[in-house]
Amino acid sequence: MDDGFYQIWVYLSTTPLLGLTVTLVAYQAGMWIYTRAGLHPLLNPVLIAVVLLVGLLMVTGTDYRTYFDGAQFVHFMLGPATVALAVPLYRQFQKVRRSFALILVAILSGSATAALSAIGVAWALGASRETLLSLAPKSVTAPIAMGIAEATGGAPSLTAVLVILTGILGAVLGTWTLNALRITDWRARGLAMGTASHGIGTARALQVNDVAGAFASLAMGLNGLATAVLLPLILGLIF
Amino acid sequence: MTLGFITLLLVFQLVGEVISKGLDLPLPGPVVGMALLFIALVIKGDAPDGLKDTADGLLKHLSLLFVPAGVGVMLHLHMIREEWLPISAALVVSTVMTIAVTALVMKGCCRFTDDESPKESHDG
Numbered sequence: 001m002d003d004g005f006y007q008i009w010v011y012l013s014t015t016p017l018l019g020l021t022v023t024l025v026a027y028q029a030g031m032w033i034y035t036r037a038g039l040h041p042l043l044n045p046v047l048i049a050v051v052l053l054v055g056l057l058m059v060t061g062t063d064y065r066t067y068f069d070g071a072q073f074v075h076f077m078l079g080p081a082t083v084a085l086a087v088p089l090y091r092q093f094q095k096v097r098r099s100f101a102l103i104l105v106a107i108l109s110g111s112a113t114a115a116l117s118a119i120g121v122a123w124a125l126g127a128s129r130e131t132l133l134s135l136a137p138k139s140v141t142a143p144i145a146m147g148i149a150e151a152t153g154g155a156p157s158l159t160a161v162l163v164i165l166t167g168i169l170g171a172v173l174g175t176w177t178l179n180a181l182r183i184t185d186w187r188a189r190g191l192a193m194g195t196a197s198h199g200i201g202t203a204r205a206l207q208v209n210d211v212a213g214a215f216a217s218l219a220m221g222l223n224g225l226a227t228a229v230l231l232p233l234i235l236g237l238i239f
Numbered sequence: 240m241t242l243g244f245i246t247l248l249l250v251f252q253l254v255g256e257v258i259s260k261g262l263d264l265p266l267p268g269p270v271v272g273m274a275l276l277f278i279a280l281v282i283k284g285d286a287p288d289g290l291k292d293t294a295d296g297l298l299k300h301l302s303l304l305f306v307p308a309g310v311g312v313m314l315h316l317h318m319i320r321e322e323w324l325p326i327s328a329a330l331v332v333s334t335v336m337t338i339a340v341t342a343l344v345m346k347g348c349c350r351f352t353d354d355e356s357p358k359e360s361h362d363g
Contacts, residue, residue, distance in 0.1 A: 027303045046302045050309040057313060064314055071307030078304045080248040080297060082269035083255070086276035087286055087294035093277075102348040110341030118333035125325035131318060135329055139337055142305040147267025157311025158318070162330065164309065169334045177335050183342045185349060192342035196334050199301065219341070225274060232265030 013062060019070020026052040041171035041204060046164050082143040089221035092214055103191065107219055110195035111226045114139035115234060129239070134158040136235065137227055138166045141198040144224040152235055163198065170197020171204035186211040194219030244293035251276045 012018045029052060030045030037043045057067055068075070096103060118135045127135070133154035137145040142163045149159035174193050183189055186209045193201035194216030202220050206213030255272030258264070264271065280286050312319070319326065 023306055024303075027300075027306055046306055046309060049303075049306045050312065053306070053310045054313045057310070064311055067310065068307060071310070074304055075307040077297070078308075079252045079269045079272075080245065081301055081304055082267075083248045083251045083272040083276055084294035084297045086251075086273045086280065087291055088298065089273075089277055090280040090286055091291075093281070099349075102345070105348055106341050106345035109344040110337050113340040114333055114337040117336045118329045121332045122322075122325040122329035125328055127322050127325035127329070128318070131322050131326060135326065138330065139334070142308075143301070144267065144270055144273075146305065146308055147270055151265045151267055155315055157308050158315045160305050160309040161312040162326070163305075166330055166334055169330055170338065173331075173335055174338055177338045178342055181339055181342060183346055185346060188342045188345035188349065191345050192338040195341040196337035225270065225277075228266050228270045 013060075013066065016070035016073070019067045020073055021070075022053065022056065022067075023049075023071045023074055026056075039203075039207070041168050041200065044164060044168050044200065047168070050161065050164075078143045078146070082147070085141070085143075085221055085224070088217060092218035092221070095214060096218060103215075103218065104222065106188075106191055107195050107222045108226055108230075110192065110219075111139070111223050111230065112234070114196060114223075115227065115231055119238065130155055131158070133235070133239075135162055136231055138162040139196050139198065140224045140227045141220055144228055145198075148228055148231055152232055164200070167197040167200025170201040174201060174204065175208075187215045190215030191219045195223045198223070241289050241293060244287075244290045247290070248272075248276075248293070248297070 026049040027045065030048035033048055034040070034043050034045040053067070056062075057064065093100070115136045118138060119132050122132055122135050130153075133152055134149055134156075136152070136154065137148040137159060139145075140148065140163070142160055145159050145163045146156040148154075149156045170193060174197065178189050178192060183192070190205045190209070190212030193205040193212065197204075198220045202213060202216035205216035251272040252269050253272075255270070255275060256268030259266055259268040259271050
């Protein structure tokens with residue numbers, strides 16, 4: 001019995017099917033828990049899936065390369081999905097054409113604050129160069145942030161996790177921060193959430209108010225573009 | 240989701256990659272593709288329904304797509320163990336600061352130029 005199972009394991013562990021399947025299963029387990037918990041930001045489905053999969057790989061002694069041979073089919077779709085972000089960005093852009101210049105100023109300020117404050121704090125506390133470069137794009141939506149990290153010498157997979165943690169922090173701390181500052185304009189609240197914590201912040205803003213959600217979604221797209229253009233220049237000046 | 244629009248997205252990505260590599264830009268190819276598609280939509284003045292459906296279908300499970308890369312964090316566990324303090328401090332401080340700066344700049348801009356800004360004088 002055990003021997004038979006072992007043979008099947010040896011076979012499966014060398015095919016891409018296993019990596020692909022466990023990725024989908026882990027993500028759906030994450031979604032299940034997240035939905036059951038009333039969409040609580042701390043129970044982010046991606047974070048749950050990553051924890052489950054890292055646990056599984058460690059317990060079975062599988063290395064990341066072997067897993068990625070299967071999971072790369074999911075990973076590949078990040079490219080076309082990033083291009084597809086232009087469609088919701090355009091949809092939001094149409095609605096706010098008139099005040100676009102103001103919005104751009106606010107998002108650019110947020111974009112620069114996100115990168116510079118993260119680098120500054122981590123540097124002051126002695127973080128390594130690779131950590132600093134991986135941290136810099138952490139407020140940007142994951143597919144773009146990972147591309148930026150790759151282009152600037154950070155570690156894209158570390159960036160992916162830092163991006164998710166930033167999203168969760170923004171969703172948890174955003175309302176508190178905005179209330180403390182007495183920001184009552186839904187547009188400003190949405191922009192702030194989308195700029196600081198991308199899709200997770202946008203989802204949180206949408207739960208609270210439609211206008212805030214639309215502005216958060218616009219901010220997420222524009223901050224992605226702005227950071228991709230500006231961060232390499234900023235990093236060039238610092239490093 | 241239609242094959243034609245999936246092909247269109249891949250073509251924009253491919254053109255983006257060629258421009259990014261060809262001009263040696265620090266921008267990721269898919270981001271260049273995204274910017275080009277956005278410009279194309281602005282020029283055209285409308286997004287076809289089929290493209291909207293394809294994009295929505297692809298983006299519905301966007302978060303699934305970065306799970307494989309996220310699992311790669313297992314290669315950096317030692318780094319996180321050594322640098323958890325600077326990392327967590329940077330994340331918390333930077334997230335709160337970014338929210339504050341973006342919201343305050345937007346509020347400041349609206350106060351000077353916008354007439355449809357909701358009344359804020361009563362609560363503060």
